[in-house]
Each structure stands twice: as C-alpha cells, then as structure tokens.
Amino acid sequence: MATKKRRKGLMLTLLVFVVLAAGSVTWFMIRGKEAPVLVSAEDVGTRTITQTVSAIGKLQPEVQVKISSEASGEIIFLGVHDGDSVKTGQLLARIQPDLVQTQVQQSQAAAESARMSITIAKAEVERSEADLKRVTELYKKQFATREELDRAKATYEGAFGRYQSAQSDHSRTLAALRQTQASASRTTIYAPMSGTVTYLAVERGEKVVGTAQMQGTEMMRISDLSTMSAWVDVDENDVAVVNIGDTANIKVDAFRDRVFRGVVYEIGNSAQTAAAGTQEEVVNFQVRIRLIDRDLKMRPGMSCNVEIETETRENVLAVPIQSVTAKASAIASDVQRGPQVTSRGEAVAKKQADVPASLVWVLNGQTVAAREVETGISDNGYIEILKGLKKGERIVSGPYTAVSKVLSEGSKVQVEGTAERKQRYESMRKGQ
Numbered sequence: 001m002a003t004k005k006r007r008k009g010l011m012l013t014l015l016v017f018v019v020l021a022a023g024s025v026t027w028f029m030i031r032g033k034e035a036p037v038l039v040s041a042e043d044v045g046t047r048t049i050t051q052t053v054s055a056i057g058k059l060q061p062e063v064q065v066k067i068s069s070e071a072s073g074e075i076i077f078l079g080v081h082d083g084d085s086v087k088t089g090q091l092l093a094r095i096q097p098d099l100v101q102t103q104v105q106q107s108q109a110a111a112e113s114a115r116m117s118i119t120i121a122k123a124e125v126e127r128s129e130a131d132l133k134r135v136t137e138l139y140k141k142q143f144a145t146r147e148e149l150d151r152a153k154a155t156y157e158g159a160f161g162r163y164q165s166a167q168s169d170h171s172r173t174l175a176a177l178r179q180t181q182a183s184a185s186r187t188t189i190y191a192p193m194s195g196t197v198t199y200l201a202v203e204r205g206e207k208v209v210g211t212a213q214m215q216g217t218e219m220m221r222i223s224d225l226s227t228m229s230a231w232v233d234v235d236e237n238d239v240a241v242v243n244i245g246d247t248a249n250i251k252v253d254a255f256r257d258r259v260f261r262g263v264v265y266e267i268g269n270s271a272q273t274a275a276a277g278t279q280e281e282v283v284n285f286q287v288r289i290r291l292i293d294r295d296l297k298m299r300p301g302m303s304c305n306v307e308i309e310t311e312t313r314e315n316v317l318a319v320p321i322q323s324v325t326a327k328a329s330a331i332a333s334d335v336q337r338g339p340q341v342t343s344r345g346e347a348v349a350k351k352q353a354d355v356p357a358s359l360v361w362v363l364n365g366q367t368v369a370a371r372e373v374e375t376g377i378s379d380n381g382y383i384e385i386l387k388g389l390k391k392g393e394r395i396v397s398g399p400y401t402a403v404s405k406v407l408s409e410g411s412k413v414q415v416e417g418t419a420e421r422k423q424r425y426e427s428m429r430k431g432q
Helices: 002-032 098-140 146-185 328-337 344-353 400-406 418-430
Strands: 037-043 045-068 073-078 091-095 188-190 195-200 218-235 247-252 260-274 282-291 303-320 358-364 367-378 382-387 394-398 413-415
Touching (some): 045 382, 073 098
Parallel strands (some): 037 413
Antiparallel strands (some): 045 303, 358 367, 358 394
C-alpha cells in the first residue's frame, strides 16, 4: 500500500511540473505574438511657432468720463438720452438752484455786513489816533499824566486791531460768497468732452446728491467710442510673458465671423483676487488691449475672447504637443512624495523643482525607443524642441493614451495612416 501511495504522489508531482511547463511555454508564445500598438507617426520638421496667452474680458472705451453734480437738488432739465452724441460744452442737465441761490444771498449779506464793520472800525481808528496825538502834545507840555498817555495808546491799538479783524472777516465772507456763486453756477452741467452717452442713471424730476457733501450721485457717462479697448483678466502664471506692444487677436461674441487685431498698451500692477483664502483662489491681472480694427456697432460691455501673441520663433524644430509626455519615473516619484508642503512659498518652490523631464517615442523599425527632450515655447498644436531630436527623425504623434500610458521601451507598434484610422473607426461605429 505504501508503494502505491508513493507512486501516486510521484505522478501528481510530475503532472504539476508538466502543467507549469506547458503554461510557461504558452505564455511566452502569446507574449511573442503580442499585437502591436496602433499609432500615428510624424517626421520631426521645422515650422514657425507663435506662443499665445488666452484671456476673456469686456470691451470698454479707452476714454470714459463719469458725470456727477456738485450741487444737491431736483433735476429740472435733462437734455440727453442714452446713446445720444454730444459735443464739448453742450448743456446736459440743470439742478433746481433755489437752495443754492438762497445760500448766495446769505453770503452776499454777510459780505456787506463785514464791509460795514470795516467802515465802523476805520472811523474808530481815526478817532483814537486823533486822541492819542492830542494827549501826546499835552504830555510833552506836562498838562497830561503818564497814565492818560498810556490809556490813549491802548485805545488806539485796540481800535487798530479791530480794524484789521474786520478786514479779515470781509475777506473770509468774500471767499464764501465766491464759493456759493461757483456752486450756483454748477447747478448747470455741461459736457466736458465730445462723445456718446453710454450710461444714463437719472430721469427728469429725480433728486441727486452733490459731490460737495459726499460721494454724490453718478448721473451719466460719456464715452469716446472712436477708440475701443479690450479689458481682459490674465492669470498670474501667464502675465509674466505679456509685454507692452504685444499684438492680439480679439473675437467679440457679437461679431462671430470677424477677428479684430489689437495691441497691448497697459498691464495692471494690482492683483485682482477672487475667492481669497479658499482652494478656489484665483489671482488675475488686468491687461488692456487697444483695438486697431473697430466697428461702429461696438458697445461697451460686449464680451470678448483674446489671444495675445507673446513670442514668435521661426524655423525651429517642432513636434505635435500630444507626442510629448512626462518621464514615467518622475511621475512615480512625485506621486510617492505626495503634497508635503507647509506654506505657499514652499509649494511654489516644490512646483518649480519637481518639473518632470519630457520625452518622446522615436520609431526604430517596428519598435519604439524613449528619447528625453528639452522643450521651448508652444502654440495650439506644436511645441518647440530645443534638444534631443534631429530633423527628419520619425516619432509617435498619437494617440495620446498610447504615448502617455501604453507604450514602453521596445514596444511593438504599427503605424496607421489617417485614412486607415478613419476607416477603422467607421467600422467600429457600424459594429463590424
């Protein structure tokens, strides 16, 4: 019985080894016959690359004046409507002047009273001066005492001081009169420039608050629509490459089939922060672009999309953007390290230090090899290659899933043309 059991155990062991050997052979045979990866290929060539920065914003007139009244009161006349064209000096509105006129009359009365005070003070000075002269002569002849002379001098000096004070009061009241007269004249509002009324916030009969008391009521805006600008918000990471004088392509939503040209003339220095203190915090800087082309139908506030051309390089080596991927080892190490930072400064430093190396897949017959490259500027489709490739070399240009995840060193590939790919996709769509 023991001999039979040993034979059965030996047979089972041999059977296990046979199965393992057969599985290994089958696995190596399948691996050797692994289907190649379908890819697109492209030769490395030269082209002109223009780097752009995208932004969105609104159209605004380059010159715009906000009109407010310096006097408070009721609007008794309004001579314009929204959209009207006006000329410099044209009458725009009148404010009820009754309150200001009363203030003018009060100031005139105060000025007249101060003038009369000067007359009275002058007469007192003349009288006290005559008394002082008479007492001085008597004192010389020893007909008046020293006390009487001192009293006469004090009386004269007091009268002269009151006279000077009356003169100062008169000057003050005249200044107040001029101020109220100026305020009265400003109840009539004239256009400070030629342009178009692009905003009208009041109607005849409404009451407004003057800027003499507080911020005041904004009544209207006059804009020079002959020069329009695009005011756009540029991300903090992109604004550093934007310069005064850069050209831009501007697409206005209201003019779908047109692209307007513009030039950057102002870059803001003050950051505009949204959702501050949260994970969604966004920091932008305002960039203003003067439109070279314009249309008379443009209106302030129209939405626009802008592509600012920051740099152009001609005849440089370039490959499709989707053909460049990050080095797998760099990605893996970055995942392992994790977000171990304690401040925004450390986060920025880590981001700059942990930029992974870029690589492309170079075709070598029916296989591919990884090639590390140094990249430069890019446009919407291509990226500049500074080091790592030569003109004429053939690289894998897509699909991006294959470039970034599927391919590895020595992977077998099959180059598929555009027509073949289209035919394959069509067959897949039809379920063939």
